[in-house]
Amino acid sequence: MRNCEYQQIDPRTLTVTPSTAQNQTEKKSQPVRRKWEVFPGKNRFFCDGRIMLARQSGVLPLTLGLIVVTCGLFFAFDCPFLVHHLTVFIPVIAAVLFVFVTISLLWTSFTDPGILPRATPDEAADIEKQIDTSGSSTYRPPPRTKEILINQQVVKLKYCFTCKMFRPPRTSHCSLCDNCVERFDHHCPWVGNCVGKRNYRFFYSFIISLSFLTSFIFGCVITHITLRSQAGKSLVQSIQESPASVVELVICFFSIWSILGLSGFHTYLVASNLTTNEDIKGSWSGKRGAEDSGNPYSYNNIITNCCATLCGPMPPSLIDRRGFVPPDEAVPAASASEIELPLFTAKNDAHRCTQSTKDVLERMVHSSDIPGLCPHGAPKTTPLGLEVPSLPAPSMEPSPSALCSQQHAHQPAPLPCTQFSRSREKDSVQSINPAFRLALPSPSLSRTSLILGDTPDIGFVLRP
Amino acid sequence: MSTRKPLPLKKKTHSLQDLQQPAVSSKVFIQRDYSSGTICKFQTKLPSELESRIDKQQFEETIQTLNNLYAEAEKLGGKSYLEGCLACLTAYTIFLCIETHYEKVLKKIARYIKDQNEKIYAPRGLLLTDPLERGLRVIEITIFEDRSIGSGR
Numbered sequence: 001m002r003n004c005e006y007q008q009i010d011p012r013t014l015t016v017t018p019s020t021a022q023n024q025t026e027k028k029s030q031p032v033r034r035k036w037e038v039f040p041g042k043n044r045f046f047c048d049g050r051i052m053l054a055r056q057s058g059v060l061p062l063t064l065g066l067i068v069v070t071c072g073l074f075f076a077f078d079c080p081f082l083v084h085h086l087t088v089f090i091p092v093i094a095a096v097l098f099v100f101v102t103i104s105l106l107w108t109s110f111t112d113p114g115i116l117p118r119a120t121p122d123e124a125a126d127i128e129k130q131i132d133t134s135g136s137s138t139y140r141p142p143p144r145t146k147e148i149l150i151n152q153q154v155v156k157l158k159y160c161f162t163c164k165m166f167r168p169p170r171t172s173h174c175s176l177c178d179n180c181v182e183r184f185d186h187h188c189p190w191v192g193n194c195v196g197k198r199n200y201r202f203f204y205s206f207i208i209s210l211s212f213l214t215s216f217i218f219g220c221v222i223t224h225i226t227l228r229s230q231a232g233k234s235l236v237q238s239i240q241e242s243p244a245s246v247v248e249l250v251i252c253f254f255s256i257w258s259i260l261g262l263s264g265f266h267t268y269l270v271a272s273n274l275t276t277n278e279d280i281k282g283s284w285s286g287k288r289g290a291e292d293s294g295n296p297y298s299y300n301n302i303i304t305n306c307c308a309t310l311c312g313p314m315p316p317s318l319i320d321r322r323g324f325v326p327p328d329e330a331v332p333a334a335s336a337s338e339i340e341l342p343l344f345t346a347k348n349d350a351h352r353c354t355q356s357t358k359d360v361l362e363r364m365v366h367s368s369d370i371p372g373l374c375p376h377g378a379p380k381t382t383p384l385g386l387e388v389p390s391l392p393a394p395s396m397e398p399s400p401s402a403l404c405s406q407q408h409a410h411q412p413a414p415l416p417c418t419q420f421s422r423s424r425e426k427d428s429v430q431s432i433n434p435a436f437r438l439a440l441p442s443p444s445l446s447r448t449s450l451i452l453g454d455t456p457d458i459g460f461v462l463r464p
Numbered sequence: 465m466s467t468r469k470p471l472p473l474k475k476k477t478h479s480l481q482d483l484q485q486p487a488v489s490s491k492v493f494i495q496r497d498y499s500s501g502t503i504c505k506f507q508t509k510l511p512s513e514l515e516s517r518i519d520k521q522q523f524e525e526t527i528q529t530l531n532n533l534y535a536e537a538e539k540l541g542g543k544s545y546l547e548g549c550l551a552c553l554t555a556y557t558i559f560l561c562i563e564t565h566y567e568k569v570l571k572k573i574a575r576y577i578k579d580q581n582e583k584i585y586a587p588r589g590l591l592l593t594d595p596l597e598r599g600l601r602v603i604e605i606t607i608f609e610d611r612s613i614g615s616g617r
Contacts, residue, residue, distance in 0.1 A: 103555040117599040122491045148498050155498070165601060169502055183502070201548075202556060297501055308540055311548025313566045314559065315538075318599040 036321040040118055041179040049321035051110045054177045058189030060109055067105070067210075070251050071098045074217050077244040078224045085227055090220060097213040104206035105191065112317040113196030114182035116163065116171060124164035131159075153296040170297065172277055182315075185269075186276045195276075198317065201310045204266055211256075211263045218252035221245045273298040273305040494527065494603040504534040504600050513607065517588050526580055526592075527603070530573065537569035570596060 036049035044053045053060075071094065079091040119127070131144055144159035146166050157166045160173050163180045167173070172184035174194045183197035195203045225245055228238035239246055269279060274295060278284060284294035299305050492514060497507045508527045510520045547565060551558050577594050585592055585605075593604040 100555050103557070107556050116601070119601070120598065120604075122604070123493055123598070123602055126491070126493045150498055150501055157498075168496065168601070169498055201552075205552065205556075304540075307545055307548075311545045311552070312540055313538055313544045313547070314551070314564045316567060316570060316596070318596070320597075 033325045034321070035319070035323045035325055038325055039319065039321070041115065042177050043115075043179070045321065052112055052321065053109060054187070054193050056176060056189075057109075057192040060190065060192030063105065063190045064102075066251060066255075067098070067101060067213075070217060070248055071213075073244040073248050074220070077242055078221055078248070081224055081228070081242070082220060086223070094213070094216060094220070097209060097216060100209045101206060101213050104202050104209055107202040108188075108191045108195065108199050108206050109193045111193075111199040111202060112319060112321070113194040114184075114198040114315065115177075115194075115196075115317075115319050116165075116168070116180040116182060117319050118163040118180075119165040127159075127165060151296040153294070155296065170275060170278070183275060184277050198315055204270065204310060207259060207263045207266060211259050214252045214255045214259055217248060218256060221248050221252070225249075270306050270309045271302045273309060489609070490607050492605045492607065494605065496601060503538050504595075505531045506595070506603055511605075514590070514605065517590060517607070518585070522584060526584070529576065530595075530603070533569060533573045533576065537566045537573075 034049050036045040036052070039045070042055040044055055044057075045051065046053070074094060075091060079094070082090045144166075146157045146159075147154055148157060148169075149155070150169060155169050157169065159165070160167050160180055162173060162178065165180075167180055168182065170183045171180050173180045174184065174187050176187050177194055179194070181194045181196035183200065185195040185200055185203070187194045188203070191203065191206070193199070224242065225235070225238050228241060229235045233241075266276075268274075269276065272295065274284070278295075284296075299308060490513070492511045494506050494511070497505045499505075506527050508524045508531075510518075510523045514523065544565060574594055574596070577592050581592055589608040591606040591608070593606070595601070595603050598604055
């Protein structure tokens with residue numbers, strides 16, 4: 001076994017044993033799994049992939065609890081009085097608003113915000129090929145960016161080291177959910193999910209309807225107490241008769257400030273076709289002085305901006321949660337992971353490389369030409385491993401609205417590569433090869449050819 | 465670099481292929497074109513790896529048709545606004561019941577790609593992958609080479 005440039009494979013670990021050969025057949029007989037089960041991001045799935053949440057549900061139970069409790073108290077203690085003295089429409093309106101708020105909240109929380117699936121190993125290798133790293137293995141490569149022109153405006157696309165692709169414009173990587181999200185607005189702990197392209201309209205409906213609901217309840221409770229105290233009783237006496245009203249008043253009073261502020265802020269964002277992320281980072285403001293001229297995505301018309309954001313076509317979920325993982329991907333996992341190796345820290349790679357190389361050996365006919373497959377980019381990967389924490393991290397300034405602590409994407413993950421190496425196995429299972437799903441010209445086009453098809457990429461990766 | 469003989473790395477990969485001699489496949493990726501914003505649009509330039517395989521005009525026509533179909537899916541117009549407003553009024557519950565315009569167009573795109581594969585690309589040893597399977601990031605084109613011995617690309 002020749003010494004590799006990057007890291008030596010221990011020859012003793014490369015023995016092809018019958019047990020490893022058996023693993024292949026075992027993998028073949030693995031039960032077919034749905035894609036959500038192998039999803040690499042930090043999300044939780046329910047109902048067999050139909051519902052998804054962030055891993056940390058944040059204060060979603062508190063949000064739901066506050067809404068339910070406040071409305072419950074309102075219906076129980078204030079409505080009877082108000083129906084008797086005013087009109088029956090009060091609880092009707094409150095009920096409609098309550099239902100709308102709850103449904104919007106659930107849609108926001110349980111919908112895929114626009115997660116971009118991670119790049120397949122082939123794609124990642126192709127992108128690596130195109131990036132000019134000019135080879136020096138000891139020098140930390142600069143952050144990878146690509147400049148493009150959108151509507152005559154220069155926009156920088158950043159390379160996401162976790163998802164292994166250049167992020168499309170307006171896409172940001174949420175460190176809490178560990179996903180790249182399209183048109184990333186913010187990660188809302190009150191809702192327990194990211195707010196992005198697909199669920200922004202639900203989020204906006206939620207905060208607008210919640211503004212109406214809290215204002216309505218606040219108004220009704222004030223009316224209730226006022227009416228009671230007008231009937232010859234003092235204010236204190238009225239409050240003593242209906243203590244629940246005070247609870248509702250307090251909750252609504254504090255909520256109204258933050259919710260109305262948030263609604264106003266997001267109305268401004270919708271009208272100017274901005275995201276919270278862009279607004280806080282100041283991506284487009286101050287560049288040319290005028291309000292909308294810097295934003296290349298704006299239609300320069302408030303109505304069009306609103307319609308486009310809120311009433312536009314509903315994009316599909318790109319992560320295909322309920323699709324099945326094709327069974328033949330379980331085996332090329334090893335070869336696919338070889339390609340991913342140069343992008344990770346050497347520590348985790350060492351073990352995986354030997355493991356995957358062992359698998360390759362099983363398929364090759366006891367070939368001796370192994371060194372070519374030794375893509376331990378140790379000097380290359382370590383810088384990358386270090387680099388992620390130093391990615392341009394915009395300041396984590398609190399958003400204007402106190403309620404929604406809008407956390408932005410670029411919190412450096414403490415151990416991005418370790419986490420990713422854990423998920424890499426799952427990732428490689430996702431490397432889809434529809435070529436092998438469709439009718440192929442020759443039945444000999446098996447996993448071996450997949451590996452061989454990938455090796456040119458390894459060759460490029462190894463290029464000094 | 466170590467003092468050992470420099471490995472011709474590209475050829476190294478081909479020599480592995482020689483051992484097996486199956487059909488080799490490689491992949492070309494057509495990236496997104498963001499010049500018009502975030503709408504789904506792919507670059508129409510024919511990659512160099514495919515120049516020998518397919519006619520430039522044919523390829524551009526395929527990509528342009530795909531771009532037009534995606535533009536149709538994402539078009540802001542009366543129909544999409546109506547759908548959006550109706551969805552809002554029903555608290556978005558219609559998304560559980562009906563197929564959206566976007567989804568209908570995506571099915572149309574899938575049929576078009578299958579059709580193109582059968583008629584044009586498969587006879588030339590190419591295979592287009594539906595971009596939806598790649599998160600609408602790239603169009604993956606797999607190139608199949610018939611058992612080439614050591615010739616490589």
